[in-house]
Amino acid sequence: MKLYSFFRSSASYRVRIALGLKGLAYDYHPVDLRSEQDLSAYLSVNPQGLVPALEDQGDIFIQSLAIIEYLEETHPQPPLLPSTAAQRARVRGLAQVVACEIHPLDNLRVLNYLGGPMKQGEEVKLAWYRHWIAVGLGCLEALLKDHPATGRFCHGDSPTLADICLVPQLYNARRFQCELSPYPTLLRIDAACAALPAFQNACPEAQPDAG
């Protein structure tokens, strides 16, 4: 398998964690989204021009959650989704709070649009960033704390798709110095994840293109 990735991309980070948890080896193909040359060559892989993309047996897959579901179906062990339909819906819902509500608003191309065509300064961009982090993480905290299915991780005592989405989002939040003390449950789960090699090896600093 070949992973098209950018070290700092939050969606790439998710897939790296999933590959690590599954114990799958892969070739790391760096794509620097800030380089016109890299981006233009990459459009033949993914016309969306976004990372990650995963190449497996001649097929190319895009969108991090679709890629992780593919890995789950083709390499079921260890499972990244729980065993019942209702439990899986909870985990997918938590993951999508990050993937459909927080991250899309706070990624590079959106910040570039705010600073470019919309001519907004750094302060407005930072306020935007922190606003959507606070709204989204506040919601996740409410969904997780006191819920009987929340365990050492977002769902039970082994990592799932929800943790895979949570950890890169918290990484980004720290990068932008967001206040995280209102989210004690998220911080507790983040610490549990940080103890696992799959999460350690997937972090941006550990990638070959980190810099």
Add this chain to the structure above:
Amino acid sequence: MKLYSFFRSSASYRVRIALGLKGLAYDYHPVDLRSEQDLSAYLSVNPQGLVPALEDQGDIFIQSLAIIEYLEETHPQPPLLPSTAAQRARVRGLAQVVACEIHPLDNLRVLNYLGGPMKQGEEVKLAWYRHWIAVGLGCLEALLKDHPATGRFCHGDSPTLADICLVPQLYNARRFQCELSPYPTLLRIDAACAALPAFQNACPEAQPDAG
């Protein structure tokens, strides 16, 4: 089953289509996101304060794609995902281009933030809206046209999760008078969907709270 829905919500529209394609009956519970009273009562159902939410057998599920995967697992016929892992990854990827890249940027709360805290006028908001529509639909058109797996619908000749996400997004694009002529493949698929009762019955104008 009970669906918490707002007629104009694009994510609610997706779940309504899925319920219709599966032939599942449900109670329609309208939530007006513009009413403080409705929103405050609804937070006990979904702390995120977003529709849709689906109640089934005492559980409440959030996030439209998680809900549709739940329906697919609990009511497999007719399938909304194709039969192989690679095909399913393609369909989920197409769906997520809409759900993770277009819709999150163009929904009500984002437009409210642009107009509120960011003090942007209608013209800037409309340019923002149309920009992300054009980026996302352009990408979808590139992914779909000339792809051997594209059929009468986004994937093959029966509707899938990808069509379920595409149609509400095109509905929104028309509402904001976005130029759609650059996307002939999307328009062709949209017309195929519009011929099906499940899509007709799910559209905003057909809902009890439409107004």
